[in-house]
Amino acid sequence: MAPLIFTRNLSVRIGGHSICRALNWQVNPGERWAVLGKNGVGKSTLLATLAGLRAPDAGELTIGGVSLAPTFHSAAHRHLAKIRGYLTQHQTDPFPSTVMETALIGRHPHLGRWDWESAADREIARAALAEVDLADFSEREVQTLSGGERQRLAVAQLLTQQPPLFLLDEPLTHLDLSHQVAVMELFTRQAAAGATVVAVLHDPGFAVRYCEHALLLFGNGEWLAGPATDIVTTENLSRLYGHPLRELRAEELRWFVPL
Numbered sequence: 634m635a636p637l638i639f640t641r642n643l644s645v646r647i648g649g650h651s652i653c654r655a656l657n658w659q660v661n662p663g664e665r666w667a668v669l670g671k672n673g674v675g676k677s678t679l680l681a682t683l684a685g686l687r688a689p690d691a692g693e694l695t696i697g698g699v700s701l702a703p704t705f706h707s708a709a710h711r712h713l714a715k716i717r718g719y720l721t722q723h724q725t726d727p728f729p730s731t732v733m734e735t736a737l738i739g740r741h742p743h744l745g746r747w748d749w750e751s752a753a754d755r756e757i758a759r760a761a762l763a764e765v766d767l768a769d770f771s772e773r774e775v776q777t778l779s780g781g782e783r784q785r786l787a788v789a790q791l792l793t794q795q796p797p798l799f800l801l802d803e804p805l806t807h808l809d810l811s812h813q814v815a816v817m818e819l820f821t822r823q824a825a826a827g828a829t830v831v832a833v834l835h836d837p838g839f840a841v842r843y844c845e846h847a848l849l850l851f852g853n854g855e856w857l858a859g860p861a862t863d864i865v866t867t868e869n870l871s872r873l874y875g876h877p878l879r880e881l882r883a884e885e886l887r888w889f890v891p892l
């Protein structure tokens with residue numbers, strides 16, 4: 634099966650700072666990857682690059698068979714919109730809109746130029762809202778939602794889009810513990826059904842619990858990618874965060890606590 638993400642010697646920089654240098658990385662259908670690193674190392678910038686929203690500095694990048702670098706054709710944007718769903722770190726709502734209308738934005742890549750959303754589209758959106766515990770919120774104004782409710786709506790909009798690749802920038806922001814688990818389990822089910830998940834996470838315990846692969850960004854262009862069991866270790870994490878950590882085990886769960 635063709636990889637969803639393929640990079641060869643990919644280099645991404647921002648403001649004179651190297652995020653990754655010569656990144657050789659392959660993400661296959663059904664895989665779940667956690668991206669870990671300190672604040673400011675460039676996790677969001679790398680995700681925006683994978684989403685096709687900024688150009689890398691060097692190397693090759695292909696997303697779902699669409700070449701984003703070194704060659705990229707603007708005609709590929711529509712195709713790309715069906716391939717990858719991108720959860721940004723902050724949600725903005727400049728215009729009044731209901732929860733249902735906001736979820737339905739996820740259907741836009743699937744509609745023709747003059748099409749309205751169909752009953753089937755609305756059903757997909759309704760099911761997505763139910764998945765994130767917002768079934769009763771359809772007619773609420775989006776600006777009245779709490780932080781956690783707004784974040785769950787952003788997840789519902791992604792589910793409504795039904796992309797094969799989910800790029801999630803801190804999907805657990807604003808969520809209470811039960812909704813953190815619910816959202817990670819929801820994406821685990823998506824992966825079991827064949828979708829691919831790449832998530833920026835700040836808790837390595839959640840990373841090893843829900844992702845079988847990890848990409849570590851060390852902030853100087855250096856990176857490590859591979860099976861989470863091999864590379865999410867106290868030694869690597871202590872170096873990654875510049876702070877000593879200890880691993881605690883509870884039954885089959887692994888947690889990492891800062892000392």
Ligand SMILES: Nc1ncnc2c1ncn2[C@@H]1O[C@H](COP(=O)(O)OP(=O)(O)OP(=O)(O)O)[C@@H](O)[C@H]1O
Nearest residue numbers: 647648650670671672673674675676677678679722
């Ligand atoms: N336009 C810009 N010009 C220069 N530097 C920028 C610009 N935009 C962002 N940066 C810097 O690039 C670095 C990477 O930012 P990015 O948001 O990708 O980091 P991050 O790893 O996602 O951080 P966090 O964990 O805090 O969300 C940061 O140091 C940020 O201040």
